[in-house]
Amino acid sequence: MRAIRVGAALAVGGTLLLATACGGGTGSPKAGSAPVAAASGSPAAPATSASPTSSAVVDIEPKDGTQNATPDALKVAVTSGKLSQVTVTDKSGQAVQGSISADGSSWVPAAGLSVADSYQVKAEATDAKGVATTATSSFSTLTPAKTSRSQDNVITGSTYGVGMIVSFDFGMPIQNKQAVEKAITFETSDGSQLKGHWMGNNRLDLRPQNFWQPNTQVKVHIRLKSVEVSPGVYGGSDRDESFSIGRSQVSTVDAAAHTMTVQTNGQVTEVIPISSGSDDHPTYNGTMVIEAKEGTAHMTSASVPGLKPGEYDLEVPHSMRLTDSGTYVHGNNWSSASTFGSANVSHGCVGLQDAPGNAGGTDTPAAKFYAASLVGDVVKVFNSKASQVAPDNGLSGWNMPWNTW
Numbered sequence: 001m002r003a004i005r006v007g008a009a010l011a012v013g014g015t016l017l018l019a020t021a022c023g024g025g026t027g028s029p030k031a032g033s034a035p036v037a038a039a040s041g042s043p044a045a046p047a048t049s050a051s052p053t054s055s056a057v058v059d060i061e062p063k064d065g066t067q068n069a070t071p072d073a074l075k076v077a078v079t080s081g082k083l084s085q086v087t088v089t090d091k092s093g094q095a096v097q098g099s100i101s102a103d104g105s106s107w108v109p110a111a112g113l114s115v116a117d118s119y120q121v122k123a124e125a126t127d128a129k130g131v132a133t134t135a136t137s138s139f140s141t142l143t144p145a146k147t148s149r150s151q152d153n154v155i156t157g158s159t160y161g162v163g164m165i166v167s168f169d170f171g172m173p174i175q176n177k178q179a180v181e182k183a184i185t186f187e188t189s190d191g192s193q194l195k196g197h198w199m200g201n202n203r204l205d206l207r208p209q210n211f212w213q214p215n216t217q218v219k220v221h222i223r224l225k226s227v228e229v230s231p232g233v234y235g236g237s238d239r240d241e242s243f244s245i246g247r248s249q250v251s252t253v254d255a256a257a258h259t260m261t262v263q264t265n266g267q268v269t270e271v272i273p274i275s276s277g278s279d280d281h282p283t284y285n286g287t288m289v290i291e292a293k294e295g296t297a298h299m300t301s302a303s304v305p306g307l308k309p310g311e312y313d314l315e316v317p318h319s320m321r322l323t324d325s326g327t328y329v330h331g332n333n334w335s336s337a338s339t340f341g342s343a344n345v346s347h348g349c350v351g352l353q354d355a356p357g358n359a360g361g362t363d364t365p366a367a368k369f370y371a372a373s374l375v376g377d378v379v380k381v382f383n384s385k386a387s388q389v390a391p392d393n394g395l396s397g398w399n400m401p402w403n404t405w
Helices: 002-024 177-182 365-372
Strands: 057-061 075-079 082-090 098-100 106-109 118-126 132-140 166-169 184-188 195-198 203-207 217-223 228-230 238-245 249-254 259-264 267-273 286-289 292-300 313-321 328-332 350-353 378-382
Touching: 057 118, 057 132, 075 082, 075 118, 082 098, 082 106, 177 184, 177 203, 177 228, 184 203, 267 365, 292 328, 313 365, 328 365, 350 365
Parallel strands: 249 378, 328 350
Antiparallel strands: 057 075, 075 106, 082 118, 098 106, 118 132, 166 203, 184 217, 195 203, 217 238, 249 259, 259 267, 286 378, 292 313, 313 328
């Protein structure tokens, strides 16, 4: 349509130039041509009529020239017409995806814009008679003055156990929780869907309904940089992460029987004599997850609520953390061999027999279990005299029913 209009304009311009040359010249008419009549009466009608004006009115927000626009400010609307096309590009020329509403009255982007960027918008619409109009706007988005952290517990390329829960720590209270959840998405090779649960205002944990299937491949897409997580504070980071789920290992501790039964891929592979928490310091009941493998850990009673400094100060081998409050499954190289499988003597941890020395042994029950374990492996405890572990104490969210997760 534009090419036709340009051609028509040139033709009209050419006609006007020719008429001016003939009317203003002083030369005589060529032989055989009719003389030019003198102008009289009313002026001749124009060669073409003016182009019709569309009654459609397009409104673009932010307005042309706006600076420091928020990432959610972009909106295009039309009155007395329907949008036919909307094109939005950032400063690198990358197109912004979006959609026109079913009734043609508005357009919205598929996601928020990026902070610290500039955009150009071109919107076209037609009225009921098919007459088109175009509107444009150029604007820039704000540069955040404050950002939050978005630290998580995933290391790209790592392999985790079937109980792995992805946990984000934002380091500050988050108000726009729904937007944060929307900005964290997962791709899984088996189609597993994850759902988030807020452990207070600073922490978001995400997991599937049931334990992961072994050998699942997982990609995490984090798009928080342009999300206002709290008033005036933005997420600060866009990144992608990936990890794998390994074989299934679920270990069940019977505190009364002093045993830990290890199941690998659903089959019992070992029953290990253990010593769990004493009557005064019983081990939590419930489902816990290995959240860190710490090797030899320095443990003191001074760091445990309710204990007195000096009760113990030990270098503990083959230590794997189960809760943030200090529950471990670890090697014990200070109790007699007869303790394991017969008595609960720890301060709340699950102890496995180990050899003397800070690093423990290499062929002991503790060493073998440590070597066979992954972060994300499940450890369940029952028949203890303690209460059930809280869902926010470590990666213990499996103790919460799915309908309340």
